[in-house]
Amino acid sequence: MNDPLAQVLPQALHFSRLQGTQLVFLLGIIMFFGAIGGRAFQKLRIPQVVGYIVIGIIIGSSGFQILRIETIAALNPINSIALSLIGFLIGAELKIDVIKKYGKQFAGILIGESIVPFFIVGSLITAAAYAFTQNIKTAVSFGLILGAICSATAPAATTDVLKEYRTRGPLTTTILGIVAMDDAVALILYAVASTIVSPLVGGRTVSFGMQMLCIAKDIFGSAIVGGAFGALTSLVIKNLMRDEGRVLSFGLGGLFLSTGVCSILGLDNILAAMSLGFFMVNFAPAKTRPVFSLVEKFTPPIYVLFFVLVGAKLNIWVVTPVLGILALTYIFGRTLGKTIGARLGARLTKAPETVYKYLPLCLLSQAGVAIGLSISASSDFENSIGPQIILIITATTFIVQLLGPVCVKYGITKAGEAGLDVTEEDILKSTKVKNVMWGNETVCCADSPAIVRENEKISSILTNFETHHNQSFAVKDSTSGTLIGIITLEHLKETLMIGEFAETLLATDIMEKPACSCSPEETLPEVYKKFSESDTNTLPIADEQNRAMGIMEKFTADHYIHTKLLELKRKVSGMSF
Numbered sequence: 001m002n003d004p005l006a007q008v009l010p011q012a013l014h015f016s017r018l019q020g021t022q023l024v025f026l027l028g029i030i031m032f033f034g035a036i037g038g039r040a041f042q043k044l045r046i047p048q049v050v051g052y053i054v055i056g057i058i059i060g061s062s063g064f065q066i067l068r069i070e071t072i073a074a075l076n077p078i079n080s081i082a083l084s085l086i087g088f089l090i091g092a093e094l095k096i097d098v099i100k101k102y103g104k105q106f107a108g109i110l111i112g113e114s115i116v117p118f119f120i121v122g123s124l125i126t127a128a129a130y131a132f133t134q135n136i137k138t139a140v141s142f143g144l145i146l147g148a149i150c151s152a153t154a155p156a157a158t159t160d161v162l163k164e165y166r167t168r169g170p171l172t173t174t175i176l177g178i179v180a181m182d183d184a185v186a187l188i189l190y191a192v193a194s195t196i197v198s199p200l201v202g203g204r205t206v207s208f209g210m211q212m213l214c215i216a217k218d219i220f221g222s223a224i225v226g227g228a229f230g231a232l233t234s235l236v237i238k239n240l241m242r243d244e245g246r247v248l249s250f251g252l253g254g255l256f257l258s259t260g261v262c263s264i265l266g267l268d269n270i271l272a273a274m275s276l277g278f279f280m281v282n283f284a285p286a287k288t289r290p291v292f293s294l295v296e297k298f299t300p301p302i303y304v305l306f307f308v309l310v311g312a313k314l315n316i317w318v319v320t321p322v323l324g325i326l327a328l329t330y331i332f333g334r335t336l337g338k339t340i341g342a343r344l345g346a347r348l349t350k351a352p353e354t355v356y357k358y359l360p361l362c363l364l365s366q367a368g369v370a371i372g373l374s375i376s377a378s379s380d381f382e383n384s385i386g387p388q389i390i391l392i393i394t395a396t397t398f399i400v401q402l403l404g405p406v407c408v409k410y411g412i413t414k415a416g417e418a419g420l421d422v423t424e425e426d427i428l429k430s431t432k433v434k435n436v437m438w439g440n441e442t443v444c445c446a447d448s449p450a451i452v453r454e455n456e457k458i459s460s461i462l463t464n465f466e467t468h469h470n471q472s473f474a475v476k477d478s479t480s481g482t483l484i485g486i487i488t489l490e491h492l493k494e495t496l497m498i499g500e501f502a503e504t505l506l507a508t509d510i511m512e513k514p515a516c517s518c519s520p521e522e523t524l525p526e527v528y529k530k531f532s533e534s535d536t537n538t539l540p541i542a543d544e545q546n547r548a549m550g551i552m553e554k555f556t557a558d559h560y561i562h563t564k565l566l567e568l569k570r571k572v573s574g575m576s577f
Helices: 004-018 021-043 048-059 069-074 076-093 096-133 136-149 155-164 170-179 182-201 208-240 244-265 269-282 290-313 321-348 353-362 368-380 386-414 424-430 458-467 489-496 500-504 524-534 554-574
Strands: 451-453 473-476 483-487 538-542 548-553
Touching (some): 048 155, 048 386, 069 076, 076 244, 076 269, 076 290, 096 170, 136 368, 136 386, 155 170, 170 386, 182 368, 208 244, 208 269, 244 269, 353 386, 451 548, 473 538, 473 548, 483 538, 524 538, 524 554
Parallel strands (some): 451 473
Antiparallel strands (some): 538 548
């Protein structure tokens, strides 16, 4: 019976049972415990995505089965949403000027890291399978199908690590370019492999030409759908939208419409989302670009749901010893192939040394396309190698999804690219008053030149003013050291107008009581808020006991932020692309 309604109805009925309190409860479990897992692994200096997956394994098919297979299947739309968001943000990184500049490098590395693993995994799996089956046709079939599947790299876990560690540089650029394109190579290799394998094992025979036609439809059809919705979304945002809420709503609406149309037409929603992002970043008016930062802020909870569900799907108890050996052979061959292929491509295209050394570490994750192709294999060869293929890919996905993000973190850290993709807002949030410096002098030190005693003479203060950068002074009590006042540049100017009489004045004579103060542990956004509320550009610094610690001046903070941004820009520019 091939009635589509009969196939969809059980899942729809299960989803209807999940609606209401139960669905909300399950989503709460996934997000709450997933977030705890991510944070716990962050504390262990392991990428948060590993924590999400581990929590999924614990509450899913391999663990307590709080999330059953039927429940996970009913929540499949979350996967589509997450992959669309990932594809959209990857597409935003594929700027035309970057492609023109590094297109040759991308192509060389892409071919190497896709084709070399195909041959290495194919050869090793064929040899291992023949040792167990003593059937050359079956062994070759295993080798060809698994060799084709191993070419795919999962963008989700990889890009999540790049985002978490705010990376920027030649390695990051190369990673984003490669993971955006190697799935297409995997599809083509699978078409070739399945065409050869079908007559060997008696699977469903489809001509090579027909397979290539389907792939062309998938690639170009998805690109057209994504581009069309990109143009529509850009037009709406440009002409109608002014506030961030509506920009985000229309941006996500266009993206999800694109995903829905692809699902109806049987196209690739990730590729469509990438095309949508690519169109908007390259061809849409500049005023529509804020949609990318807004969408990025929307993604964290979706990523938690997605990766917990990825872990929940994995069943690690169904692998037999023979399949376990084949799975380990697959992982070894894939890692070796990706390493040799990526480095060969990098060397031939004269890529930077950091790309040559560390790119292979960043291409180990597999998920979406690999699992999708294994499902296709289980259908195409259901009476021969299909069931074993899907078990091998499931087992290897479990391993590389845990190890892959850790390797990505190691690679981008060793390449020196972690923490370089920061904005002025990021620096503000991460900087405390005690971090702001004048040359080699910390503003908040006990013997700061910005602190004077109440009985200090004006002549001494003026000398101090001439030899240091600060333009204001915190005044402290001579005995207790507590903050009692502030002297600003305006006070000094007024004092100088008095003439010789000014030499007889003390700090206590010209100071004023500060409207408020700040502490060394406050962040710059908190201090900037006080500047605004007090209508001043200068605040004295005091500790918890109200002891004077120095002066915080807005121009100093502005200079610090500007200097930090320039340092990061020089560091990125100094990297060899």
